[in-house]
Amino acid sequence: MTEIINEQIRILQKNPEYLNNILNNLPGMVFRCQNNRLWSMLYISMGAQAVTGYSPEDLVNGNVIDYASIIVEDDHERVWQEIHSALKHHQQYETEYRINTRQDGQKWVREKGCSGSSIEGETEILEGIIIDITKQKYAELALQTSKKRLDSIVEGSIEAILIHRDLKALFINKSLVDMLGYNCADEILALESIANLIAPHDWNRIKGYSIARMNGEYAPEQYEFEAQKCDGEIRVLQIESSIMDWNGQSAILSTLIDITERKLAIRELEKQRQQLAHMDRLSTLGEMAASIAHEINQPLTAISNRSSATRRRIDGGNPDMKKLRIALDAIEQQSQRAGEIMHRIRELAKPQSSQQVKVNIQTLVEECINFAEIDGRIRDTHIITEITTKLPQVIADPVQIHQVLLNLIRNATQAMKYLPITERQLTVGARQHDDYTVQVTVSDCGCGIEKETEKKLFDSFFTTRETGLGMGLSICRTIVSANNGRLWFTRNSDKGVTFRFTLPVA
Amino acid sequence: MTVNDMTVFIVDDDEAVRDSLADLMDLINLRVETYASALDFLASYMAPSPGCLVLDIRMPGLSGLDLQAELVKRNVMLPIVFITGHGDIQMAVQAMRAGAQDFIQKPFREQELLDSINLAMETGNRDRKALQVGQSVKQNIQRLTAREREVMDMIIEGKANKVIAIDMGLSQRTVEVHRANVMHKLKVRSLADLVRTITRIENI
Numbered sequence: 001m002t003e004i005i006n007e008q009i010r011i012l013q014k015n016p017e018y019l020n021n022i023l024n025n026l027p028g029m030v031f032r033c034q035n036n037r038l039w040s041m042l043y044i045s046m047g048a049q050a051v052t053g054y055s056p057e058d059l060v061n062g063n064v065i066d067y068a069s070i071i072v073e074d075d076h077e078r079v080w081q082e083i084h085s086a087l088k089h090h091q092q093y094e095t096e097y098r099i100n101t102r103q104d105g106q107k108w109v110r111e112k113g114c115s116g117s118s119i120e121g122e123t124e125i126l127e128g129i130i131i132d133i134t135k136q137k138y139a140e141l142a143l144q145t146s147k148k149r150l151d152s153i154v155e156g157s158i159e160a161i162l163i164h165r166d167l168k169a170l171f172i173n174k175s176l177v178d179m180l181g182y183n184c185a186d187e188i189l190a191l192e193s194i195a196n197l198i199a200p201h202d203w204n205r206i207k208g209y210s211i212a213r214m215n216g217e218y219a220p221e222q223y224e225f226e227a228q229k230c231d232g233e234i235r236v237l238q239i240e241s242s243i244m245d246w247n248g249q250s251a252i253l254s255t256l257i258d259i260t261e262r263k264l265a266i267r268e269l270e271k272q273r274q275q276l277a278h279m280d281r282l283s284t285l286g287e288m289a290a291s292i293a294h295e296i297n298q299p300l301t302a303i304s305n306r307s308s309a310t311r312r313r314i315d316g317g318n319p320d321m322k323k324l325r326i327a328l329d330a331i332e333q334q335s336q337r338a339g340e341i342m343h344r345i346r347e348l349a350k351p352q353s354s355q356q357v358k359v360n361i362q363t364l365v366e367e368c369i370n371f372a373e374i375d376g377r378i379r380d381t382h383i384i385t386e387i388t389t390k391l392p393q394v395i396a397d398p399v400q401i402h403q404v405l406l407n408l409i410r411n412a413t414q415a416m417k418y419l420p421i422t423e424r425q426l427t428v429g430a431r432q433h434d435d436y437t438v439q440v441t442v443s444d445c446g447c448g449i450e451k452e453t454e455k456k457l458f459d460s461f462f463t464t465r466e467t468g469l470g471m472g473l474s475i476c477r478t479i480v481s482a483n484n485g486r487l488w489f490t491r492n493s494d495k496g497v498t499f500r501f502t503l504p505v506a
Numbered sequence: 507m508t509v510n511d512m513t514v515f516i517v518d519d520d521e522a523v524r525d526s527l528a529d530l531m532d533l534i535n536l537r538v539e540t541y542a543s544a545l546d547f548l549a550s551y552m553a554p555s556p557g558c559l560v561l562d563i564r565m566p567g568l569s570g571l572d573l574q575a576e577l578v579k580r581n582v583m584l585p586i587v588f589i590t591g592h593g594d595i596q597m598a599v600q601a602m603r604a605g606a607q608d609f610i611q612k613p614f615r616e617q618e619l620l621d622s623i624n625l626a627m628e629t630g631n632r633d634r635k636a637l638q639v640g641q642s643v644k645q646n647i648q649r650l651t652a653r654e655r656e657v658m659d660m661i662i663e664g665k666a667n668k669v670i671a672i673d674m675g676l677s678q679r680t681v682e683v684h685r686a687n688v689m690h691k692l693k694v695r696s697l698a699d700l701v702r703t704i705t706r707i708e709n710i
Binding site: 290291293294295296297298299300301302303304305306308309312313323326327330333334337376379380421 | 520522523525526527529530533534564566567589590591592611612613614615616617
C-alpha cells in the first residue's frame, strides 16, 4: 500500500500542477502561516480567491492585505484563544469564524490546523485548512432560531404539553410543571412513571388508553380525567392525545387544560337548576294545597264511615257478612286511593329527581290529568286526550315531565277562567313528530297571548297571575331542554294557544 | 210524623263518600236517597218531602252553598247538614247565616254526623208542626167576624171587658159573647193561651 502512495507522492512532486489541481478542488484553502496575530501567510492555495476574493499573492506576507484583517474583529480574540488552548495541549485546533470578503460580504469559515514543522530559521508555523461553511452555518443559525422560536412557543403555551412513551415522560413544558405543582420539569421526568401524575382511581382507564393508542388500537382522542398534583390535590383535566415521532420512535403527544373550575361551575349551575325546579314543584303543590286536602278527605271519610258501619254491625250481633265484606273492600280501595295521591305528592315534593328512563306518554298524561283534576277548577274544565295509539316510548325524567305538563294544564285552565264553564275545553295530545321525537301538546281556547307578553313569556319571574312566583314557564323550558327536547307555543287558528314540547324516542 | 217517614238526602260528587254514607243510613234504618250533584237533586226532589239534606260544599257545577240559596228561594224547608272536605271560617259562617243546621268537616266521627242528622230531623219536624199550627191558627182567625176581631185585638192589649164595651160602644154582655166566640173559634182556654198563640204566628 505504502508503495502506491509513495509512487503517487513522487508523481505529485515531479508535477506540482497536479497538486494544484487537487488543491483547487477544495471548498476552501490549505495554508502555512506564522503563528502571529497577523496570521502572516507563507503559503495559501488557490481556493483563497474564491473564498476571500483575494488571490494567494495578495495574502502571502500581507502583500495586499494581512489575513488577520479579513477576520471579523469581534471573532479575533475568541479564535486566537481557541487555537492556542488546543496548541498548548499539542492538539489539533478547530475553530469557526467570520471573514469579510473583498466583494461578497461576510462569510463563515472553519479552520482546522496544527503546529507545523518549521525548517530551520523559521518562527512557529501553523498549518491547516480553511473551509467555506457559509451555507451550512446560515442553515445552522436558521435552525437554531427556529428551534428557539419553537421552544418559546412550547414553553410559553398555556396548554400543558406532555410527550410520553411506555408510560414514561419524555418531555414536559413549563405549563405542565406549573399545572401539576412541581418545581421543574426534571422532577417529573425523574418520576418512574406518569402514573404518579394521575389520580389512582382513574389510572387503569388512562393506562388502557395509552397502551391501546401506542398499539394502534382505538383510544379516544379527547377525554377528561382526574390528575394528581405534586401535593396530592386532585384536578380535572381535559386531554387531547395523538401519536407523534419523537427521536425516530413513536411517542404520545398530549395537550392538557385544567377544567376543574369549569366543571365546578357546571355542577353548581346544575344544582341550582334542580333547586329551582324543586321550588316550582313545591309552589304548585302549595297552590293546590286546598284542593289536595279536600281530595284526601274524601277517601278518609269513606273509610271512616265504612269502619263505623262495620263496627256497629258487629256490635249489633249476627252481622250480615256480605255487607261486612263490601265495607272492607271499600276501605281497602279508598286507602289505595289516598295512598296514590300521597305518593304523587311525595314525588313532586322530592328535592332531587333526575332519572332518565323509558316513559310511556299515554300513562304519564293520564296520571297527570288525574292529579291535576284534584283542583276543582280543572275538574270543571272539559279535558280531551288525543294520543295516537302505539306511540313509541320516550326517554325522559317522569317526575320532571309530569311537572311540565301540570304547569301547562294549570296555565291553560287559568287562560279560560273567564269563559262560561260549558265552553272550557282543554286538549292534551301526543303524536310522533319525526323518527326521533314525540311531540306533546296542550291546547286551550282561552284568551290567548298578546304580542307584548310573547317575548317575556319564558322569562323568569314573569307572571300574569295574582298568585304564584312566575317561575313556571322558564323552569319548564330548562326542564324540557335538560330532557333533550324543545318547548314552544303556537296560536290556534280559532281561539287560544297550543303549547308544544318534544321528547326523544327511546 | 215519625222518623221513618223521613228521608236523608245525600248530595256529594264523590261516589265513595256517597255510598259509605248510604250504607250508614241503611244500618240505622233511615231511608236514604243519594245524588251526585246539586242539579240532580233539584230535578228529583219534590217538596215537601220531609227529612234532612247532607250536603257537600265543593262540587263541580252548582256548589253546596248555591244549592242552599236556591232552596231558600224556593221556600223549601229542608234542614241542611253541610259536610266538607275543606272548609274555612268564611264558608262556615255563610252557611250558618243562611240557616244551615250544622257544618261538619271531613273526616268526621260517624256519631257526630248521625247526631246532627237526628237533630236536624227533629228540628225539621218541630218547624213543620209549628208551621201547621200557625196555618190552622191563621185559618181560624179568618173565621172571626170583624167585631170579634176587634175585640180580640183589645183583649190582647189587656183591656177589661168593661173598657172594651165603652170603647166599642157595646154592652158589656155583648163583649162577653164576642170574647167567648173568639176563645172558642181559636180553640184557646185562657187569656195567656190566646196571647201565646197570636204571638207565635206573628213570628212565622
